[in-house]
Amino acid sequence: MDILEVKELKKSFGELIAVNKVSFNIKEGEVVAIIGPNGAGKTTLINLISRWIKEDEGIIKFLGKDIKYAGPIQALEMGIARSFQIPRVFGKMSVLDNIRLAITSKEKKSKKILSFFESDKNIKERAIEILEKFNLLEKMNLFADELPHGDRKLLDVAIAFSLNPKLLLLDEPTSGVSAAEKTRVMNRIIDTIRKENITTILVEHDMDVVFEYSSRILVMNEGKIIADDTPERILNNDLVKQIMGGK
Amino acid sequence: MNVGILISIFFNTLLFFSILISITIGLSLIFGVLGILNLAHGAFYTLGAYVAISLFSYFTNVPPIIYYILFFIASIIVGIIGMWVEPTLLRRVYKLPDEYQLLLTFSLSLVILDIIRYFWGVMPYYHYEFFAMLGNSEIAGTIYPNYYLIAIATVILLLILLYFLLFKTKIGLLIRAASMDKEMAISLGINVKTLYPLVFALGIFLCAMGGALAIPYSAITLGIGSEVTAIAFAITAMGGLGSLKGAILGSLIVGFVRALGVFYFPEIELVVIYILMFIILSIKPYGLCGRYERRV
Amino acid sequence: MVYVVDMKEGYNIMKRITLMEKERKGILYIVLFTIILAIIHPFIGPYWSFIVAYGLIISIVGLGFNLLLGYNGLLSFGHAGIFGIGMYTLGLCSKYFNIRSLEILISLSIAVGLIIIIGLGYVASKLIIVYFALFMLSFGQIIFALTYKLYGITGGSDGLSIPLLTILNINFNSRIDFLYCYYYFVLLIFTICTIFMWILVNSPFGKTLQAIKVDDIRATYIGVPVRKYRYIAFIISTLYAVISGALYGPLNGFIYPELISHVFSGEIVYLTLLGGMNYFAGPIVGSFIYTILKVYIPTITEYWQFIMGATLIIMILLFPGGIVGWIYSKFKKR
Numbered sequence: 095m096d097i098l099e100v101k102e103l104k105k106s107f108g109e110l111i112a113v114n115k116v117s118f119n120i121k122e123g124e125v126v127a128i129i130g131p132n133g134a135g136k137t138t139l140i141n142l143i144s145r146w147i148k149e150d151e152g153i154i155k156f157l158g159k160d161i162k163y164a165g166p167i168q169a170l171e172m173g174i175a176r177s178f179q180i181p182r183v184f185g186k187m188s189v190l191d192n193i194r195l196a197i198t199s200k201e202k203k204s205k206k207i208l209s210f211f212e213s214d215k216n217i218k219e220r221a222i223e224i225l226e227k228f229n230l231l232e233k234m235n236l237f238a239d240e241l242p243h244g245d246r247k248l249l250d251v252a253i254a255f256s257l258n259p260k261l262l263l264l265d266e267p268t269s270g271v272s273a274a275e276k277t278r279v280m281n282r283i284i285d286t287i288r289k290e291n292i293t294t295i296l297v298e299h300d301m302d303v304v305f306e307y308s309s310r311i312l313v314m315n316e317g318k319i320i321a322d323d324t325p326e327r328i329l330n331n332d333l334v335k336q337i338m339g340g341k
Numbered sequence: 342m343n344v345g346i347l348i349s350i351f352f353n354t355l356l357f358f359s360i361l362i363s364i365t366i367g368l369s370l371i372f373g374v375l376g377i378l379n380l381a382h383g384a385f386y387t388l389g390a391y392v393a394i395s396l397f398s399y400f401t402n403v404p405p406i407i408y409y410i411l412f413f414i415a416s417i418i419v420g421i422i423g424m425w426v427e428p429t430l431l432r433r434v435y436k437l438p439d440e441y442q443l444l445l446t447f448s449l450s451l452v453i454l455d456i457i458r459y460f461w462g463v464m465p466y467y468h469y470e471f472f473a474m475l476g477n478s479e480i481a482g483t484i485y486p487n488y489y490l491i492a493i494a495t496v497i498l499l500l501i502l503l504y505f506l507l508f509k510t511k512i513g514l515l516i517r518a519a520s521m522d523k524e525m526a527i528s529l530g531i532n533v534k535t536l537y538p539l540v541f542a543l544g545i546f547l548c549a550m551g552g553a554l555a556i557p558y559s560a561i562t563l564g565i566g567s568e569v570t571a572i573a574f575a576i577t578a579m580g581g582l583g584s585l586k587g588a589i590l591g592s593l594i595v596g597f598v599r600a601l602g603v604f605y606f607p608e609i610e611l612v613v614i615y616i617l618m619f620i621i622l623s624i625k626p627y628g629l630c631g632r633y634e635r636r637v
Numbered sequence: 638m639v640y641v642v643d644m645k646e647g648y649n650i651m652k653r654i655t656l657m658e659k660e661r662k663g664i665l666y667i668v669l670f671t672i673i674l675a676i677i678h679p680f681i682g683p684y685w686s687f688i689v690a691y692g693l694i695i696s697i698v699g700l701g702f703n704l705l706l707g708y709n710g711l712l713s714f715g716h717a718g719i720f721g722i723g724m725y726t727l728g729l730c731s732k733y734f735n736i737r738s739l740e741i742l743i744s745l746s747i748a749v750g751l752i753i754i755i756g757l758g759y760v761a762s763k764l765i766i767v768y769f770a771l772f773m774l775s776f777g778q779i780i781f782a783l784t785y786k787l788y789g790i791t792g793g794s795d796g797l798s799i800p801l802l803t804i805l806n807i808n809f810n811s812r813i814d815f816l817y818c819y820y821y822f823v824l825l826i827f828t829i830c831t832i833f834m835w836i837l838v839n840s841p842f843g844k845t846l847q848a849i850k851v852d853d854i855r856a857t858y859i860g861v862p863v864r865k866y867r868y869i870a871f872i873i874s875t876l877y878a879v880i881s882g883a884l885y886g887p888l889n890g891f892i893y894p895e896l897i898s899h900v901f902s903g904e905i906v907y908l909t910l911l912g913g914m915n916y917f918a919g920p921i922v923g924s925f926i927y928t929i930l931k932v933y934i935p936t937i938t939e940y941w942q943f944i945m946g947a948t949l950i951i952m953i954l955l956f957p958g959g960i961v962g963w964i965y966s967k968f969k970k971r
Contacts, residue, residue: 146858170860182855184848195848199860204845207837210660211844257859378767433954439766440712444910445953447903451946459940567899571774578771612782615775622772626763 095158097122097261097293098143103152105138112138114317115152122260125287125294127304130314131337136297137179139314140263143295144176145169156261170200173260177267179297181250185239189230192238192249193221196256221256227286228252229278244271248279255286262287264296268303276300280307305329313337345483350600352480356489358596359496360558363551364573365580365588366503367544372577373520373585374540377431380446382548383570384453389419389549390561391457394466397556401470408471409491416550423545427538450570454563465560472557492554499547516540575618660839663917664832671828678820683813687888688932690820692925693827694884695908699920700834701877702905707914708838709870710850712770714902715777719875721897722750723882725784728797728892739802739822743883750879754872762868777902784894796893799886812890823884830877831921837873838917846870907945910952913959922961 098120105113112135120126128136141147143154145166154161156172164172184192197217198204212218225231228248233241238249251267267283268276284307287294298304304311304325311328313321315337321328328334364386371379379385393415400407430449434442475487507513519536552565559565576595580587595614602613674693678686698720705711726746730736736745757776764772784791791797801815804822809815837843846866849856853863886892904927912923934941956963 166857167860167862170858176858182852182858184851184855186851187848191844195844196859198841199845203841204861205866206841207843208840210658210836210839211841212658212660212839214841253859430950430954437953437957438710440706440710440914441953441957443712443767443770444906445950447906448946448949448953451903451942452950455940455943455946459943571778571899574771575775578768612779612786615778615782618771618775619779622764622768622775623760626765626768 095122096120097157099153099155100143101153101155103139103142103154104150105135105142105147106150111317113142113149116314116317116319118312118319118322120261120293120295122293123291124310125284125296125308126310126312127308128295128297128312128314129299129301129304133316134314135317136314137265140176140265140295140297143261144174144263146176170257170259173258174263175254175257175259175261176263177247177250177254177265179265179269181243181246183238183241183246183249183253186237188235189225189238189241189249190218190221190234192253193224193256194218196253197221200257224252224256227282228255229282244275244279247271251283255283259292262292262294264294266297266299268298268300276303348480348483349485350597352485352489352493353600354593354597355493356596357599358592359493360551360555361572361576361592361596362500362589363496363547363554364569365576365592366500366585367547368573368577369580369585369588370547371541371544374516375427375431375537376435377442378446378574379544380443380570381450381453382544382573383566383568384450384457385419385423385545385548386552386569387457387561387563387566388422388453389416389552390556390565391461391466391552392418392549393553394468394556394561395461397468397471405471405474408474412495412550412553415553416546419549419552420542420546424538424542427541428534431541432537450566454566458563463563465562467560468556488557496550496554499550503547572614575614579618579621660835663835663839667828667831667835671824674824675821678817683816686816686820688928690816690823690888692928693823694881694888695905695924695928696921697827697830697884698878698881698905699909699912699924700831701874701881703909703914703920704834704838704846704870704874704877706906706909707916707919708843708846708850709867711766711867712906713773713874714770714899714906715773715775715780716875716878716905717897717899717901718773718777718780719750719754719878720882720885720901721777721780721784721894722753723747723879723884724886724892724897725791725797725882726750727883727886728799729790731800731802731886732797737800737803738806739804739819739887742802743880746883747876747879750876750883751872754875754879758868758871758875761871762864774899774902777897777899781894781898784897791894794894796891798891799889802887816888819887823888826880826884830880834877835917842866842869904945907949909959910949911959913961913963915958916961916965919959919961923959926960 096119100119101117103113103116104111114135116135116139128139130136138147142149145161145164145168149162156169156174159172161169161172184195187195194211194214194217195204197220198211198214201217203214203217222231222234225234228251230245230248230252233245238246241249247267247270251264254262254264264283268280271279280303286292296304296308308325311321311323311325312319313328313331313334320337321331321334323331364382368379368382371377371382393412396411396415397408400411426449430445431442434445472486472488475491477484477486478490479485505513507517515536519540551569555561555565572595576591577588579594580589580591595617598613598617674689678689681689698716702713702716705713723746726749727742730742730745736742761769761772785793787793788795801809801812803809804815804818807818809818838846845856845861848859849861849863849866857863882897885896908923908927909920910923911926912921913919930944931941934944938944952959958966
């Protein structure tokens with residue numbers, strides 16, 4: 095069974111059609127990149143799949159189930175997590191707490207009143223493991239809003255990761271991360287993803303990252319998918335070259 | 342239905358509308374541009390009334406036009422005080438979370454009220470001369486005090502002027518730009534530091550005017566402010582924060598309800614407003630017309 | 638031999654205490670505070686006992702209030718109304734149903750209060766910041782108006798007197814005797830409430846509430862049912878106000894509507910900020926200072942509002958952390 099099926103998905107904002115009858119399927123374990131010029135509808139697509147917004151037309155099926163009526167919380171429970179283009183983290187809380195909160199919420203422990211947050215050693219250990227994977231361990235006691243931009247991005251991805259997703263949607267995970275760091279960061283993300291067999295969709299502008307880490311590329315333009323292929327064949331696709339302007 | 346009653350209700354609605362809108366439009370303006378919920382609005386309203394009534398007491402037996410001018414002078418004085426408050430107090434809390442600004446304006450109202458108490462004491466003040474001097478008019482067989490007609494006309498005139506200011510002048514454009522996005526406004530070169538006190542002063546001016554206008558209508562005591570704040574907030578919340586249209590709509594509705602109430606249920610008056618606010622917020626958590634814009 | 642073992646035991650215990658996590662220490666401090674207050678009671682005389690009891694009662698509503706403000710970012714201008722529900726339920730039940738048992742009256746007040754706040758909270762949890770503050774204000778004012786206007790039932794501004802109640806079915810000969818024992822009752826409830834609140838704010842739920850305060854949208858995106866949690870926090874917060882109100886009646890012996898006007902709501906806000914809204918102990922410290930100020934300031938000047946407003950402005954501009962915050966910063970500097 096395909097983990098994600100998208101059929102004829104459409105979303106408009108007033109006059110503007112952001113996503114225009116998009117269809118594709120994703121198999122479990124794939125790492126798919128979505129590329130395209132600004133305004134192509136990539137982020138809207140992510141928003142639709144993660145249920146941040148609702149579609150006008152079309153069907154999205156996750157693990158065979160239609161998620162038309164699911165909101166963000168149900169989507170999370172089913173196993174869809176996302177990171178944000180402009181990183182959203184809990185600024186006035188520590189990095190460690192950010193992760194611990196995500197884990198606590200995922201394990202349905204956030205409603206516990208009669209125990210101490212700090213006392214949960216398991217959660218603390220898991221949080222530390224995750225922070226290590228994303229190289230944020232030394233900064234674990236800093237407040238999230240004290241982090242430089244690149245680290246905040248990492249934290250955002252780490253939070254999504256802590257939610258034990260089956261499908262991970264990453265919106266420009268390396269934008270703002272320094273060139274030197276990109277490889278290391280992406281390596282870590284991809285390593286972890288591969289180990290846990292998490293299906294991933296990443297929206298990216300950095301072509302090096304895209305070609306290095308994805309096994310399949312979807313090219314979007316003006317709300318439509320104009321190409322869906324392996325990286326090699328996309329490289330040789332003239333239409334794509336035209337649109338992406340020789341990147 | 343008696344035509345006379347209809348006419349009274351009509352004009353009373355306009356009268357209450359005038360008093361209410363002068364307060365709420367100032368509140369909406371201040372919130373829309375500065376992003377501050379001015380809990381001290383009622384205190385400024387009270388101050389406006391007291392200053393006006395003191396000015397009146399210095400001039401007895403003068404032609405009505407002098408009183409009219411005194412209205413404006415009193416309101417301008419209070420507006421200037423407002424202009425001083427903004428840079429000294431309010432500016433410091435923009436960076437702090439929202440709760441702090443509510444708390445700050447709340448404390449300001451306490452301070453202002455006690456200052457009023459210090460200078461004017463607790464006994465109520467009255468001034469009926471102006472009111473009496475103007476006499477009454479007869480409209481379709483009903484007698485209606487001229488003072489109210491003038492008050493209504495004044496406020497409507499001010500609203501029209503305000504409309505022109507905001508939508509037809511350059512400075513109005515600056516104000517509207519600043520109200521949408523403060524950072525954008527700064528980057529466009531708008532001098533926020535001079536704009537903010539002006540807008541605040543404008544809002545306070547209008548509010549104080551409302552207070553002054555209420556003089557012949559009720560005894561001036563320390564309590565008038567709190568009633569008014571609550572109603573003004575109720576209207577603004579009902580109409581949607583920061584929405585000028587909402588303020589107008591809300592003031593009309595409440596003005597109408599109050600006009601009816603005066604005739605049919607004078608007892609419950611004030612609580613009705615609270616009940617109304619309670620009901621509206623229960624159904625529409627963001628007010629009728631508005632969305633509370635989050636400050637990024 | 639025995640001596641040496643005892644010393645060692647004692648040392649180990651002391652060591653265990655200092656190494657305890659902050660959470661357990663907190664409970665210890667609260668219990669210590671309670672024990673101290675319990676011990677000094679016979680020595681401080683009825684006047685000071687009254688003031689301490691008053692402070693304890695106000696602390697409870699302060700803690701509840703701060704659950705919403707400090708931990709949720711929601712400012713409620715209507716807690717006085719909820720306080721009034723507790724207060725008047727107790728008063729009316731004692732008058733019309735002839736109940737004299739303290740325990741039963743308090744339980745009744747809590748029960749009635751719960752019914753109301755469960756309904757109220759459902760609506761209130763939809764609201765944010767200003768709308769919430771106004772909604773609570775309007776509710777508080779409606780309660781105030783009710784107590785005032787239904788003077789046939791509540792006695793209106795003439796007030797309602799609270800008869801001499803029984804504690805654990807013990808009858809008291811005089812008011813002073815009653816108050817002597819009532820002090821301990823209030824202290825007990827205070828301790829239970831405070832410990833519960835402490836555990837709550839340090840629990841996963843409490844931490845999640847903080848996250849909701851910081852970024853409620855992000856909280857949704859890690860799977861937190863924001864509205865539901867706000868609802869629960871609201872219920873707990875208002876429950877504290879109900880308990881506090883119910884406790885107030887027997888202490889004062891007399892209740893009247895002006896006690897629960899928006900002025901009192903404002904005073905609750907004031908004392909929380911004075912103590913420090915970002916600190917657990919803030920409302921408690923604030924309540925006691927407020928109680929003392931309220932007793933002494935009127936003897937110096939009638940301009941209590943001015944003092945309140947001016948100190949609040951100074952606090953906001955210079956000490957947003959309140960008094961407790963200021964003390965903490967002094968300690969850190971060492």
